[in-house]
Amino acid sequence: MREIVIAGNWKMNTLPAEGVILARAVADVTAAMTQVLVVICPPATHLKDVVEAVRGTYIGVGGQNVHWEKSGAYTGELSADMLLMIGAKWVIIGHSERRKYFGETDETVNKRAKRALSAGLRPIVCIGETLEERQAGKTFEVLMRQVKIGLDGLVLKGRGGLVIAYEPVWAIGTGVNATPEQAQEAHYFIRGLLKVSYGDEIADQTVIQYGGSVTDANAVELMACPDVDGALVGGASLKADVFGRIVKAGVK
Ligand code: 13P
Numbered sequence: 001m002r003e004i005v006i007a008g009n010w011k012m013n014t015l016p017a018e019g020v021i022l023a024r025a026v027a028d029v030t031a032a033m034t035q036v037l038v039v040i041c042p043p044a045t046h047l048k049d050v051v052e053a054v055r056g057t058y059i060g061v062g063g064q065n066v067h068w069e070k071s072g073a074y075t076g077e078l079s080a081d082m083l084l085m086i087g088a089k090w091v092i093i094g095h096s097e098r099r100k101y102f103g104e105t106d107e108t109v110n111k112r113a114k115r116a117l118s119a120g121l122r123p124i125v126c127i128g129e130t131l132e133e134r135q136a137g138k139t140f141e142v143l144m145r146q147v148k149i150g151l152d153g154l155v156l157k158g159r160g161g162l163v164i165a166y167e168p169v170w171a172i173g174t175g176v177n178a179t180p181e182q183a184q185e186a187h188y189f190i191r192g193l194l195k196v197s198y199g200d201e202i203a204d205q206t207v208i209q210y211g212g213s214v215t216d217a218n219a220v221e222l223m224a225c226p227d228v229d230g231a232l233v234g235g236a237s238l239k240a241d242v243f244g245r246i247v248k249a250g251v252k
Pocket of ligand 1: 174175211214235
């Protein structure tokens, strides 16, 4: 069976003390749900506090970005070693907000993911089409390009390795989630791309999360899709009880 990974992307939300309280509450509500890998990705300022807050629990902690160089003159960036040294094990890469507001491209996504993997961080690489692209019938073309360039030359190992998050941009923060049919169609397509590049076994074991307006109201039907292996949750990950119910939906 594939891993199920439910991750909370807190984005630029919570102050340090709030983050610690939220992290502890998430650990409490998800304590019995050990079949699911639960990950929380707080802002960098309190990553370390959150790692401490969930020490001894099953919760994994991740950064929201990582640079491709080991160190150097890259103002505002974080290195893989910085994340690892404070106990982060995961990192989100190529989120659509990074692509839209901060000039992230498939090429920089590729470099960041390469670095994360070689350093021993588990990357969650985000892909997904915009509304215009979907309406123009270009969804599959876009996903193909994002996977081809974004994952170019990366070593995928399936279980325990790189995670892909399919996040249609039109569903992020809009309250409009992809229907289970739309999600399954995209996930099946993405897994097919992985099969061509990496073979059946690795493709079958690679986690593909869905993201975009996941809530406790739609998580069950989304998680029921055969190729949906968890979720990357934004707004709904900021409330421990709601996030807990989403994690519960991941217990297949
Ligand atoms: P929302 O769940 O708030 O739509 O955000 C999704 C997302 O961007 C997760 O990375």
